[in-house]
Amino acid sequence: GQQLNQSPQSMFIQEGEDVSMNCTSSSIFNTWLWYKQDPGEGPVLLIALYKAGELTSNGRLTAQFGITRKDSFLNISASIPSDVGIYFCAGRDYGGSQGNLIFGKGTKLSVKP
């Protein structure tokens, strides 16, 4: 079946540093989504990408839909303590039903003040 590899698994950074995480898939996706999940909460959508090459920002967050359609990255600039959480990428392929997403295993972000 389809696989989606997300890396790194975890990151420990200093406040103010930039963060980068990425996801790669074994097949082509037509949609990439990035979510953040706080402990005990459901995932919250951060950025949605629909076109190959698309670069989208949301405040200090920037994400790109890879040109090959098999990868995406998320960058966080000037991290702050409230950025702590687990970040998930999710993708949907051309054959997938709406909303039936494949999730990465998550990147756990820890920020030292």
Add this chain to the structure above:
Amino acid sequence: GAVVSQHPSRVICKSGTSVKIECRSLDFQATTMFWYRQFPKQSLMLMATSNEGSKATYEQGVEKDKFLINHASLTLSTLTVTSAHPEDSSFYICSASLTEAFFGQGTRLTVV
């Protein structure tokens, strides 16, 4: 973004009892909703696809008689964990879609 509300957020039940979890789309109609299960420090695992007015579609390995899904209206899907056992303790999350998937707040189920 769209709002999906899940209730309850936490529930503790005795072994052998049943628990119902509700998932509502508050500002849009959802013909399809999705139920996930999440183990500690792991990603979301799709359990089933809930279809309004028809039977749910279950993922391989998920017992349909154990996890009953009802999607009686365009804004409400329910997941009932029947005859719960401690191994059913987990974090259950629902989602509904417009073009992106929006998630409920999750339900922490503890079976004692």
